[in-house]
Amino acid sequence: MILTSLDIDPAELHERTGWAIKPEGACKGDVCVPLAAAAATPTRVDARVMSDRLGMPLIHDEAAGVWCLGPEVMGRALTTARAPHLALPDLAGNVFRLDSLRGRKIVLVAWASW
């Protein structure tokens, strides 16, 4: 996720990365990674701590004053076979949530015009 400050709003962190800030730490699926209490409160999470604890790369572009917090490094792309949260816009810009299709089988196919 793109950051303009190293303080992340936990709700946005959850929406963008799937990591939820709970009393026991940063949690996703069955995995919980403890975080220092000072680094993660209900209102802010320190991006540097997420990066250190979860192996998420934190890339800085100094000239533009922005960071990107990349995906966690935990072996495989996902730690469970549960389909991760996904919400993307259609051509008209309406955001569609994949989990709105629960109860149906889905083929999720990535393609490109190039």
Add this chain to the structure above:
Amino acid sequence: MWQQLFADLKNESFMVVAVAEDSRGADHARPWIEQAKPDYWCLIDPDHRVASLYGMANVPRAVWIDEEGRIVRPPESAGSTDHFRNMDQKTLTMSPEDQAARDAGKALYVSAVKEWVRTGRHALDDRAVRDRLPRITPDVARAHAHFRLGVWLRRHDRLEEGARHLAEASRLHPESWNIWRQSADLDAVGNAGGPAFWTRVQALGETPYHQPPDLPGFPALRTPARQQEGT
């Protein structure tokens, strides 16, 4: 292919969600989507979020998700094969045999999807899915972050900084065609059929461009011979 598949399964509890990995935005994907006249969902993913989540390095790649939201097939080639590698690069034509094999791959994939939707066949359990998910190394994770930042900078008219991050992404994750083909000037390197693309495909040697899906019938499809020298 997807519209036909979806139409054939319209009485089943099934949906196709096609996600365009187009970092330059919806207008690049629009003509293709409008031509397909889809009744299924077509979404736009300029940040390559799906590729990053699932560790996909090329297109088309598909995952199958069941009624409970469980992944039952990991990212796999959606029926595409390597037969295009034997194409005559001047005329961009394929031999009838290679065309037939390529079409057979797509047909096999479509029938496997239909079987799964109707009978549950080909679904893998959680452990088998997890074991087949791509590995994310620290370099691959850094590549996805640089890519994301590069796309963001390019979108905000910081073209030079953007290009730097995109080039770094490709350096860190050289196996990713998704990143490479979106990293530089599209006309120079990105389009299939361009000289830089073919040079890179040839450099693969025995490595597949599309690893065939682990589904019945695919092993029997003839693996194309490597491209001839000088073609």
